[in-house]
Amino acid sequence: MAGYKKNVPLGTRDIMFGEATLYRNLRNRLTGLYTRLGFSEIMTPGIEYYDVFEAGSTLPQESMYKLTGSDGRLLVMRADNTTPIARVAACKLPEDRVTRLFYHQRIYRLSEGYKGRRSEIMQSGVEIIGASGIQSDLVCIHTALETLSEVCGDYKLELGHVGYYNAMISELGLDRELEGRIRKLVEAKDAGKIEKYEKIRKIPFLFGGAEVFPEAAELAKGNGKALAALEYLKKVYTALCEAGYKDRILIDLGIVHSLDYYTGLVIKGYMEGAGEPVLAGGRYDTLVSKFDRDMPATGFGVNVSEIAETLMREKPKSEVTDGISGEEISFDEKSFPEAVRYLRENPGSCLSVAHTENDV
Amino acid sequence: MLRLALTKGRIEEKALEYLKESGYDTSELDKEKRGRKLLFRVGNEIEVVLAKAADVITYVERGVCDGGIVGEDTIMEAGANVYELLDLEFGKCRFALAGIKGKDFYQGSGHKIIASKYPAVTKKYFNEKGIDVEVVKIEGSVELGPVLGLSDAIVDIVETGSTLKANGLEVYEDVAQISARFIANVSRIKTKKQEFDKLTAALARTVKNKREKCLGEN
Numbered sequence: 001m002a003g004y005k006k007n008v009p010l011g012t013r014d015i016m017f018g019e020a021t022l023y024r025n026l027r028n029r030l031t032g033l034y035t036r037l038g039f040s041e042i043m044t045p046g047i048e049y050y051d052v053f054e055a056g057s058t059l060p061q062e063s064m065y066k067l068t069g070s071d072g073r074l075l076v077m078r079a080d081n082t083t084p085i086a087r088v089a090a091c092k093l094p095e096d097r098v099t100r101l102f103y104h105q106r107i108y109r110l111s112e113g114y115k116g117r118r119s120e121i122m123q124s125g126v127e128i129i130g131a132s133g134i135q136s137d138l139v140c141i142h143t144a145l146e147t148l149s150e151v152c153g154d155y156k157l158e159l160g161h162v163g164y165y166n167a168m169i170s171e172l173g174l175d176r177e178l179e180g181r182i183r184k185l186v187e188a189k190d191a192g193k194i195e196k197y198e199k200i201r202k203i204p205f206l207f208g209g210a211e212v213f214p215e216a217a218e219l220a221k222g223n224g225k226a227l228a229a230l231e232y233l234k235k236v237y238t239a240l241c242e243a244g245y246k247d248r249i250l251i252d253l254g255i256v257h258s259l260d261y262y263t264g265l266v267i268k269g270y271m272e273g274a275g276e277p278v279l280a281g282g283r284y285d286t287l288v289s290k291f292d293r294d295m296p297a298t299g300f301g302v303n304v305s306e307i308a309e310t311l312m313r314e315k316p317k318s319e320v321t322d323g324i325s326g327e328e329i330s331f332d333e334k335s336f337p338e339a340v341r342y343l344r345e346n347p348g349s350c351l352s353v354a355h356t357e358n359d360v
Numbered sequence: 361m362l363r364l365a366l367t368k369g370r371i372e373e374k375a376l377e378y379l380k381e382s383g384y385d386t387s388e389l390d391k392e393k394r395g396r397k398l399l400f401r402v403g404n405e406i407e408v409v410l411a412k413a414a415d416v417i418t419y420v421e422r423g424v425c426d427g428g429i430v431g432e433d434t435i436m437e438a439g440a441n442v443y444e445l446l447d448l449e450f451g452k453c454r455f456a457l458a459g460i461k462g463k464d465f466y467q468g469s470g471h472k473i474i475a476s477k478y479p480a481v482t483k484k485y486f487n488e489k490g491i492d493v494e495v496v497k498i499e500g501s502v503e504l505g506p507v508l509g510l511s512d513a514i515v516d517i518v519e520t521g522s523t524l525k526a527n528g529l530e531v532y533e534d535v536a537q538i539s540a541r542f543i544a545n546v547s548r549i550k551t552k553k554q555e556f557d558k559l560t561a562a563l564a565r566t567v568k569n570k571r572e573k574c575l576g577e578n
Contacts, residue, residue, distance in 0.1 A: 112439070116422050156550060189544075192447035208553065250550060270550045275423020277547055 011111065011119030017323075022308050023122065026151050027104050030124050030302070033150050034102035037143055039126050042101045044084040050074035055290045056083040058261050065108045065119075077108040081123055081301055082287070089129045090291030098130040100139075104304075118305055125281070127299035132285060137236060137265050140298045144267055144279055145245055147300075151307055154272035157248055157279070158207070159237060160255035162262050163229030164216065165203060171223055172197065186256050207252035210237070216253055229264075236265065261287065267300060274310040278303050328352040362555045363407040365416040365428035371540050372410060374450045375429040379406075381569070382562035405555065414438060417543075426548040427556070432538040433517055437478045443549055445560050446542040449567050455481060455535035458524050459506045459513035465532045475505030476515040485515065485535050503527045 008014060015023060031041070053064060053076050065077040078084065081103055093099050104124045111117045126143055128136050141159070148155035165186070169179055185194050189204040199219055206216050213234055220226035233251070240249055255266050262282040269279025281300025288295040326348035331339035343349055366372045379402060380386045387393065388400040389408065400408045409425055413434040419425040420442050431451055435444065455478070459465055465472075472493045476482045479495045486493045496511060498504070505511035507527055515535055524530060542563055549556050 115418055115438075158550060188442070188444045189549075190444035190447075190541075192444075207550075250553075252550075268550075270547050272551055274547055275421070275545060 009119065010113050011109075011117060013120075019308065019312055022311060023304065026304055026308060027124065029150050030102070030104070030147065030304075033146055034126060034143070037100075037139075037146070039100040039102040039143075042085060042088065042103050043105065044078065044081070044088065044103075046078050046106075047075045048078060048084055048087075050076050052076070052087050053079055053083055056086050056287055059109075063110050065110055078105065079109060080107055081105055081125055082127060082284070082299060085127050085129075085299075086284075086287045086297070087291050089127075089288050089295055089297065090293040093129060093295075095130070095293065095295070098128065098136070100126065100128050102126045120305075122304040122308070123301050124304050125299060125301035127297060129288070129297040129299075130295050131298075132283075132296035134232070134236065134239075136296075136298055137283065138239060140281070140283075140300065141236065141240060141265075141267060142243075144269060144281065144300050145240075145248060147302055148248075148269050148271070148279060151302075151304075152269075152271040152278065155248065155278075156250050156270045157245075158250040158252045158255070158268045158270065159233060160252045160266045160268075160282075161229045161233045161264060162256065162266055162282075163264060164220070164226050164233070164253050165256050167223050167225035167229060168199060168203065168220060171226075172200070183256050186254055189254060204254040206254055208250065210241075210251070212251045212253065213237075233265065265298070269300075269302070271307060271310055273313065274306050276303070276306055278306050278310075324350060326350060330354075361405060361407060362426045362552060362559060363409065363424075365409045365411045365419045365425040365430075367413045367416050367428075367430045367434070367540075368410045371413075371429060371431060371451050374540065375448070378448060378450075378563060378566050378570075382559075382566045384562075406559070417442065420543055420545050423545045423547060425545070426552060427542065427544040427559075429540055429542055432536075432541055433478065433481070435541060435543065436536065436538075437480050439480060440543075441546060443544040443546055444541045445544050445549075445556070446563055446567065448540040448542055448563065449571060451540040452538065453517050453519045454537050455485075455515060456518040456531045457485075457513055457515055457533050457535055458503075458518065458529050458531045461528055461530040465513050472513075473505075473511040474513050474515055475502050475511035477502055478515060481535070482515040503529055 047067070050066060053059065057080060059079055064079045067075050069075045085101060089099070102125065107121050107123050109119055109121065111119060128140055141157070145157055148157060169182065182194055182197065182200060186200065186204050191201040191204050194201040202219055206212050213230065216230055217227060220230060237249065237251065255268065261284055263285040264283035266282030267279070268277045271278045279300055279302050283298040285296040288297055327346065329339050329342060329349055330352045339351060343351065366375050376386045376389055384406060385403045388402065394400065398410055402408050409419065411419060413430055416428040416430040417434060417438045417440045420428045421440055429448065433455065435442070457465065473496055474482050474493050475496050475498045477498060479497045482495045502514045502516045503523055505514050506529060513532065517538065518524065518531060521531060542560065544556060
């Protein structure tokens with residue numbers, strides 16, 4: 001039986017040559033950007049206790065890779081980056097100051113097979129922990145915009161605010177189950193099925209530019225909470241426009257995914273040619289409290305795998321290259337010391353390795 | 361330019377009729393002209409791909425097509441992460457739970473087996489009802505499940521119900537209503553907003569016209 005010894009698991013891939021260089025370049029450029037903008041790097045374990053994700057994440061259990069630890073407890077291969085960072089924030093970060101973190105780490109997601117979905121994703125991102133309010137929101141969004149501009153070419157960043165939808169739906173006083181069903185329909189922009197709820201069925205289409213604000217305000221007339229959320233969003237939008245990002249910014253009040261997780265402003269980044277959003281994030285003021293310490297926070301993750309694959313699609317497929325750009329020095333065991341001396345004096349050159357058949 | 365994936369067969373025929381009525385030139389897809397091609401131009405703004413239903417979802421989800429037209433049944437079974445922009449109101453049918461005529465499906469506490477071409481839809485339906493069932497996937501003529509004694513019931517698409525009747529089965533209850541949908545990739549709808557707005561509005565007008573015409577005739 002051949003087994004699977006020559007295969008990689010579905011949804012993973014070997015990355016080499018030009019593509020590996022591209023991944024490294026993206027990572028280096030983002031590291032440069034985040035360092036300049038005042039963030040420090042964090043690395044968390046590749047495996048975590050299942051308890052961490054059960055407490056902090058809204059991911060369904062079936063989308064996590066699980067294994068058993070040496071103590072017999074259930075472990076999860078890092079299923080997202082923000083949850084472990086929230087654990088760190090609650091247990092290890094100073095409580096009385098703002099911490100800005102960035103990361104480049106792979107995440108693992110189990111998904112139904114043969115649909116071309118990834119199960120291993122290279123993700124970069126930032127988290128700003130210990131600050132609420134418009135200042136930290138603007139820093140987060142500015143960093144997101146600069147991220148997209150650094151690595152994506154043509155891009156758009158979309159802003160939303162979960163407070164708007166939450167206020168509109170709670171006005172109706174529906175039971176949790178019905179509310180959940182409606183949220184799914186709004187998320188899929190499937191307005192046709194939200195028959196009775198005239199206002200809610202318009203929300204999926206509240207997306208676009210500044211023209212969305214008056215429409216949304218009209219719809220929310222009399223709902224103070226919804227109007228307040230809208231007002232806040234408009235303030236942020238105006239500040240960003242005046243800073244020169246007008247052409248890059250969209251509004252979508254129908255972003256309702258992961259409502260249990262996000263508590264305020266939400267963002268999504270889109271790249272020309274990509275098949276899914278390449279950046280997602282927002283304010284998550286209640287996540288850290290799942291680990292028993294109250295700390296407001298905001299941040300975003302970047303799907304570097306999707307960006308790299310989109311960039312690769314535009315270029316010819318990665319070619320097999322020998323990676324040698326400078327002078328190649330042939331040598332044998334006698335001339336090896338001399339070759340090493342030459343190498344020291346001539347940076348950029350390298351030692352040659354001849355291809356040999358296995359018959360020596 | 362928008363690239364759309366259309367579900368081959370009945371949905372494709374209807375979809376083309378709707379596109380044509382919405383003012384798009386679908387002549388490249390005329391049966392006598394199309395030959396063995398799979399990629400067509402519809403006017404200057406749309407490119408059309410013909411594909412099997414489940415593949416329409418895969419293409420749109422992966423972003424190799426910007427949008428598509430596919431039945432709600434396929435979307436439900438795939439658990440697809442796509443936007444459903446418009447109910448096109450054709451290809452109407454329903455998912456139903458059916459079994460041997462006259463039997464009470466919910467009676468008794470034994471292990472229940474459901475045969476279906478749509479295991480995900482079936483599992484989710486009973487999960488939400490809080491009932492534990494075993495789903496057996498059958499590729500065709502699901503009606504044989506209860507007839508041969510493989511399963512207690514089936515979950516399948518029912519249009520007229522005549523196949524059920526001919527085999528001594530009946531509908532126990534409806535699971536979901538189904539029709540054809542205009543779907544979009546979640547990223548492309550943002551990067552190609554104007555193109556999507558235009559097509560969605562045109563299709564919505566046609567859907568409305570057809571509905572009114574239909575009401576008028578009745």
